[in-house]
Amino acid sequence: MTSLVNARGVSKKFGAVRAVxxxxxxxxxxxxxxxxxxxxxxxxxxxxxxxxxxxCEGDLSVLGFDPFRQRKQLMQNICFxxxxxxxxxxxxxxxxxxxxxxIHPNFSRARVEELxxxxxxxxxxxVKELSxxxxxxxxxxxxxxIDAKLLVLDEPxxxxxxxxxxxxxxxLLNDYFDEERTILITTHxxxxxxxxxxxxxxxxxxxxxxxxxxxxxSDTYVEVMASGEGxxxxxxxxxxxxxxxxxxxxxxxxxxxxxxxEGLGEIRIPSVTDLFVAKIKEARK
Amino acid sequence: MINxxxxxxxxxxxxxxxxxxxxxxxxTIVTLGVLTMLxxxxxxxxxxxxxxxxxxxIASDNERQAALTGFFLGTSWVFLLALGFLTGFYCLDxxxxxxxxKSILFWRSxxxxxxxxxxxxxxxxxxxxxxxxxxxxxxxxxxxLIVTSIWVASKGGNAGTLIWGSVPLLDNWAAAFIxxxxxxxxxxxxxxWFLFISAYAKRMPLLLAxxxxxxxxxxxxxxxxxxxxxxxxxxxxxxxxxxxxxxxAMFEEEQWRVSEDVASLLNHIDIVKFLTTPSLWAxxxxxxxxxxAAIYVRRYRDDS
Numbered sequence: 001m002t003s004l005v006n007a008r009g010v011s012k013k014f015g016a017v018r019a020v021x022x023x024x025x026x027x028x029x030x031x032x033x034x035x036x037x038x039x040x041x042x043x044x045x046x047x048x049x050x051x052x053x054x055x056c057e058g059d060l061s062v063l064g065f066d067p068f069r070q071r072k073q074l075m076q077n078i079c080f081x082x083x084x085x086x087x088x089x090x091x092x093x094x095x096x097x098x099x100x101x102x103i104h105p106n107f108s109r110a111r112v113e114e115l116x117x118x119x120x121x122x123x124x125x126x127v128k129e130l131s132x133x134x135x136x137x138x139x140x141x142x143x144x145x146i147d148a149k150l151l152v153l154d155e156p157x158x159x160x161x162x163x164x165x166x167x168x169x170x171x172l173l174n175d176y177f178d179e180e181r182t183i184l185i186t187t188h189x190x191x192x193x194x195x196x197x198x199x200x201x202x203x204x205x206x207x208x209x210x211x212x213x214x215x216x217x218s219d220t221y222v223e224v225m226a227s228g229e230g231x232x233x234x235x236x237x238x239x240x241x242x243x244x245x246x247x248x249x250x251x252x253x254x255x256x257x258x259x260x261x262e263g264l265g266e267i268r269i270p271s272v273t274d275l276f277v278a279k280i281k282e283a284r285k
Numbered sequence: 286m287i288n289x290x291x292x293x294x295x296x297x298x299x300x301x302x303x304x305x306x307x308x309x310x311x312x313t314i315v316t317l318g319v320l321t322m323l324x325x326x327x328x329x330x331x332x333x334x335x336x337x338x339x340x341x342x343i344a345s346d347n348e349r350q351a352a353l354t355g356f357f358l359g360t361s362w363v364f365l366l367a368l369g370f371l372t373g374f375y376c377l378d379x380x381x382x383x384x385x386x387k388s389i390l391f392w393r394s395x396x397x398x399x400x401x402x403x404x405x406x407x408x409x410x411x412x413x414x415x416x417x418x419x420x421x422x423x424x425x426x427x428x429x430l431i432v433t434s435i436w437v438a439s440k441g442g443n444a445g446t447l448i449w450g451s452v453p454l455l456d457n458w459a460a461a462f463i464x465x466x467x468x469x470x471x472x473x474x475x476x477x478w479f480l481f482i483s484a485y486a487k488r489m490p491l492l493l494a495x496x497x498x499x500x501x502x503x504x505x506x507x508x509x510x511x512x513x514x515x516x517x518x519x520x521x522x523x524x525x526x527x528x529x530x531x532x533x534a535m536f537e538e539e540q541w542r543v544s545e546d547v548a549s550l551l552n553h554i555d556i557v558k559f560l561t562t563p564s565l566w567a568x569x570x571x572x573x574x575x576x577x578a579a580i581y582v583r584r585y586r587d588d589s
Contacts, residue, residue, distance in 0.1 A: 051394075053390070053393060055585065072397065072398045072401075073396070074396075082390055086387045086390075087391055088386055088388035088391065089388075090386075092299075099292050099295070099296055102291065102292030102295075103289060103292055103395050103396060104395060104396060105396070
C-alpha cells in the first residue's frame with residue numbers, strides 16, 4: 001500500500017461540537033494535498049489528530065502508526081510547521097540546531113547549515129532578535145534538513161510578506177519535494193498554492209465536501225462565462241453556482257461534460273477558490 | 286540515547302539560566318564577603334582573638350577547625366536555601382513557560398514523548414540542580430581557601446597545614462553532596478506538585494501552587510478542628526538524615542571549638558535512618574503521582 005495516511009470514520013468532539021465529524025480519506029505517497037476550509041471548519045483539529053497532538057475517535061493510521069499513542073515514532077518521520085508552533089524566543093540559532101541534531105535521527109546538520117547560508121540568519125543570533133520572516137526561514141530550513149516522509153504545513157506563511165511567501169513555496173518545491181515525500185498543507189491563501197497541489201480536499205463543519213485530484217477536478221468541473229441566450233441555455237443544464245461579472249453570468253457545473261457548452265460562451269477550468277466558494281455555499285443551503 | 290537525554294537537560298540550562306547564574310552569584314558574594322572580612326581582621330592585627338581561618342600564632346587548632354567548619358556550614362546553608370527557592374521557581378516555570386511563549390507545539394513536533402520531557406524536568410530539579418549546587422559549594426570553598434591561604438601565608442603561616450590540613454575537606458564535600466541530594470528527594474512531593482501546577486495552570490502558577498498550602502490548613506482548622514495537613518505537609522521541614530538535629534551541640538560550650546569526632550561532617554549523617562523513614566517513601570510516591578498527572582496534562586491538553 002502506498003497510502004501514508006488512512007482515516008476511517010474519524011471524529012473529534014469538543015463538548016457538543018463535532019469539530020471533525022466522521023471523516024474518511026486516504027493520502028498517498030508523493031502527493032501534495034491542500035486541505036481547504038473556512039475558519040472553524042475543523043482543519044486544524046484534523047491536522048492535530050494526524051500529528052498525534054490530539055486524541056480522536058475512529059481509525060486513524062499515519063505511516064502505519066497510531067498517531068496519538070505512537071507520537072514519538074511518528075515524529076521521526078513527520079515534520080510540521082504550524083502558524084501556532086512558534087520557535088522559542090530565548091533560544092540561539094546554534095542551540096536549536098544542536099538540540100534538533102541530538103533529538104532527531106533523520107536530521108542533517110550539514111544540510112541545514114547550507115540552507116541557512118542562503119539566508120540572513122546567523123548562528124549566534126537569538127530567535128527573538130530575528131524578524132518574523134527570518135524565523136520562518138529558520139524553521140523551514142530545519143524542517144527541510146529533516147528527511148521526513150510526510151510534511152504537514154498549517155498556515156505556514158501567515159503574517160509573512162509576499163516576497164517571503166513566494167520564496168517559501170519555491171524552496172519547498174525545488175529543494176524539498178520529490179516522489180518519496182508527501183506534503184499536507186492548509187492555508188487561506190488558496191490562490192498561492194493551487195498550482196502546487198496534486199490533490200485537494202475541502203472541509204466544512206467537520207465534514208469533507210470534496211476529495212479529488214487536481215486532474216480529476218478539471219474533468220469534473222467546468223466554468224462557463226456567457227450572456228444572453230447562451231447563459232439561458234447553460235442555466236438549463238443546472239449550474240451549482242452562478243455569479244455576475246462584467247454583465248456576464250459565470251456558472252459552475254459539476255459532472256457536465258464540456259461539449260454541452262460548445263458555442264454557449266467562454267469555457268474555463270474553475271479556480272480552486274471559485275470552486276471552494278461554490279461548494280461551501282452549496283453545503284450551507 | 287545518552288545524547289537524547291543530554292540534549293533535553295541542556296535545553297533546561299539554556300532556557301533557565303538561573304540554574305547556573307545563581308551559584309555563580311552566591312559564590313561571588315561569599316568570596317567578596319570573605320575578602321572584606323580578611324582585610325577587616327588584618328586591620329586589627331593581633332588584638333582580635335579571632336583570626337578567621339587562623340593565623341598560626343593566634344588561633345588554636347581547634348578554634349581554627351571550628352571556624353572552618355562554621356564557614357563550611359554557613360556557605361553550604363546559603364547555597365541550599367537559594368537553590369531550594371531556585372528549584373521551586375524552576376519547577377513552576379518549566380512546563381508553564383513553553384505554553385506561555387507558545388513554543389510547546391514546536392517542542393512537540395520533535396520525536397520526544399511528553400513523558401521524556403516531563404521527566405527531564407523532574408531530573409533537572411531532583412539531580413541536576415543539586416549537583417550544580419554542590420559544585421558551587423565546592424568551588425566556593427576552594428576559592429575561599431585559596432584566598433585565605435594567601436592571607437595566612439602573608440602573615441608567615443603555613444597554609445598547607447593550617448588551612449588545608451585542618452578539616453577533612455573531602456569528607457565534608459561528600460557530606461554536602463549527600464545532604465543536597467537527600468534534601469531534594471525529601472522535598473520531592475513539592476517538586477512533583479510544582480511540576481503538576483506548571484503543566485496545569487492557565488495563569489499565575491505561583492499563586493495556584495501556594496494557595497492550597499495556606500487554604501487547606503485554614504479550612505481543616507475551621508471545619509475539622511485538626512491540623513493533619515499542616516503537620517504532614519508543612520512539617521516536612523526537617524530532613525531525617527542527621528544523627529542529631531542539634532547543630533549547636535557540635536560546637537563545645539566555649540565558642541569556636543569543635544570536638545574531634547564531629548570535625549568530619551560525614552559523621553553526622555545517618556543514611557540508614559533516612560532510607561528507613563516511611564514518610565520519605567510516601568513523599569516519593571506522592572511525587573510520582575503528581576509527575577504522572579503532569580505528563581497526562583501535557584499530553585491531553587489541547588489549548589494551542
